[in-house]
Amino acid sequence: MKRIIYFITTICLSVASATAQQIEHVVLVSIDGFRPEFYKDNTMPTPNIQWLAEQGVNAKGVKTIFPSVTYPSHTTLITGTLPYQHKVYYNTTIGEDGNPGQWIYDSKSVKAPTLWQAAKQQGLTTAAVSWPISLHNDFIDYNIPEIWNFKQPMDRLSATLKYAHPQGLFEEILTKAIGEVDQDKYNLSSLAMDQNLGRAAVFILEEYKPNLLTVHLPNTDGAQHAVGREGIEVKRAIAGADFVIGSIIDALKRSEIYEQSLIVITGDHGFVNTSMSISPNVWLEDAGLAEQAYFFSTGGSAFLELKDKADKHTVRKVKQMLLDLPMRYQDMFELIEEDQLRARGSKQGVSLAISARAGYSFSNKKEGEILSATKGGKHGHYPNNPEIFTGFIAFSPVMKQSKQLEIIHLEDIAPSIAKVLKLALPQADGTSVLGGVIK
CATH class of the missing domain: 3.40.720.10 (Alkaline Phosphatase, subunit A)
Structure with a gap:
């Protein structure tokens, strides 16, 4: 009987020790x-x-x-x-x-x-x-x-x-x-x-x-x-x-x-799968805004970087330019505004970005065609x-x-x-x- 009690006690102590184990x-x-x-x-x-x-x-x-x-x-x-x-x-x-x-x-x-x-x-x-x-x-x-x-x-x-x-x-x-x-x-x-x-x-x-x-x-x-x-x-x-x-x-x-x-x-x-690359800096060139700002591409998104960080006027002009684009272009991306940027803790001083919709990505090219064929996958998109x-x-x-x-x-x-x-x-x-x- 003592052996049985000892055996049970040993098992209980072992289980208790394992339970208390710390990572x-x-x-x-x-x-x-x-x-x-x-x-x-x-x-x-x-x-x-x-x-x-x-x-x-x-x-x-x-x-x-x-x-x-x-x-x-x-x-x-x-x-x-x-x-x-x-x-x-x-x-x-x-x-x-x-x-x-x-x-x-x-x-x-x-x-x-x-x-x-x-x-x-x-x-x-x-x-x-x-x-x-x-x-x-x-x-x-x-x-x-x-x-x-x-x-x-x-x-x-x-x-x-x-x-x-x-x-x-x-x-x-x-x-x-x-x-x-x-x-x-x-x-x-x-x-x-x-x-x-x-x-x-x-x-x-x-x-x-x-x-x-x-x-x-x-x-x-x-x-x-x-x-x-x-x-x-x-x-x-x-x-x-x-x-x-x-x-x-x-x-x-x-x-x-x-x-x-x-x-x-x-x-x-x-x-995200992609088949087409967008060059948003070409839009800035065409709109006469390339001296004030540029889009910096991260693949699935592009951030509006200002030459003068305090130049909110250019931000408004770029936003309006994007909103005035033909609908076929607007369907390729979504605007990411300041509240969304702050929600995910993005770079201070950047108050506007664009995130590609499925099938699209961005490049840093400043001249040439707006769209070019690509293949494979990209990331960088806004996480919605x-x-x-x-x-x-x-x-x-x-x-x-x-x-x-x-x-x-x-x-x-x-x-x-x-x-x-x-x-x-x-x-x-x-x-x-x-x-x-x-x-």
Whole structure:
């Protein structure tokens, strides 16, 4: 009888201990161009992602920022703030001619506190693999930044070897995890890129067990730019990302930290199919307004940038010009006015933008035809179109229940992670969406 009582008592203590277990490790994976269909549609080649969605928390969609492009979105993901706070408005700077300038890559460009910073302030360890704008970040202990040789953009190897932190980390990953690789297997031209980034993430997990690991997988974005929302190339790319997710799950188990871990899978934007490109700067040229302003294209949208930031008169003239266009042109886009821009925290000083309707995108061209044929997919649109929504999944073995959320916001994700790890993000614009499902 005593043996039975002892056995039952031991089981109860074990269950109580497991129930009280706290999450000490978070892996945040951003799949570039991640769409809710990738876990909602069971015909998609994503068994790991679908399993996590079924067992954990998933959202019907995530309303992204404006413009819905990669670098500003990833900065919102890591800060919980909108662009008006973190100050990353586009993927690039704007050149003197109004065309895209230098890619924004240095962490000094981010003006809001990050999850990495909050984690370090709590004495936790941090890591990042290919996360946008992570170069020279003092709050990342193990950092494989997203960087390339600007004179030879296909060469990411030499730049990563130069800027990985600590020195020698990438050489260790190449030796022990990736193996001998040439630049064609470590750039966006190859589906091997996601696999090699996954191997780097798995190595860091097993070797260093960081409390916070952020990973960016870019291949699904490139596939959708090339062929649009559907097609075998998209399925191949998302299948590759799914394989990486499975590898991360296995690594957490091998490292014996699976029971104390939270896996978050999300993205930066969705995609819209396009077949025609609009050149709105040609309209400005024709209207005699090109000396006062220009439209800066982000693909699915274009922002009216003023030569004189206080020139509201030109804004009114441009708006009226757009409203006076023939209806066949007006049907191709929608006006985004100041209240909508402020609602999604867009760039201060910009009070007018245009967002393309389905089938259309924008270019920065200042002369030539208004319309030109294009193909593939674009993003950058104002996030009132569900096709531009990204997705969200969160799973931990200590979750109380599975749950489907309604539409959440991109800025909610960092506060959700912060709450789980007991971090402070006081400037965040979003709020945690994991209340009630994690002990």
